[in-house]
Amino acid sequence: MVIVTLVGEDLAKEGAEFTYVGANSECRNCQLKTVCFNLKPGHSYRISKLRDKRHNCAVHEGQVVVVEVEELPLAGMVDREPSEGATVTLQKLVCRHLSCQYFEVCTNPAIQPDRSYVVNKRYAKVDCPKGATLYRVDVKE
Numbered sequence: 001m002v003i004v005t006l007v008g009e010d011l012a013k014e015g016a017e018f019t020y021v022g023a024n025s026e027c028r029n030c031q032l033k034t035v036c037f038n039l040k041p042g043h044s045y046r047i048s049k050l051r052d053k054r055h056n057c058a059v060h061e062g063q064v065v066v067v068e069v070e071e072l073p074l075a076g077m078v079d080r081e082p083s084e085g086a087t088v089t090l091q092k093l094v095c096r097h098l099s100c101q102y103f104e105v106c107t108n109p110a111i112q113p114d115r116s117y118v119v120n121k122r123y124a125k126v127d128c129p130k131g132a133t134l135y136r137v138d139v140k141e
Helices: none
Strands: 003-008 017-019 044-056 063-071 074-078 087-089 116-127 133-140
Touching (some): 003 044, 074 116
Antiparallel strands (some): 017 044, 044 063, 074 133, 087 116
């Protein structure tokens, strides 16, 4: 399924990846907001195709470009080594180590507590500054 959205012209490059943070209140009266806000907050996307249409935007410097995107797997942490294809439950972890390279994965706002996900890819054990035993995984819903 093709997902069409708008991104600022500075980001509009095939292969560029971004994480959608959610709706912006400044866009409340924009006629194009449904195209901008059709992504899942906290989820990451890769631009797969640029279209030839541009629009003026009050939020972005310059214009916004119509693009096609693909949703990337959701990243999270589990406390035991899973196998690919396994069903896991992810929890948002509470962490104050803002400088940790895994902070955004551990505190990913897209993770829905107590929801089951299927492991798409498993990575090596993470070196957690808190000493927790964690494994990074990419999952799909």
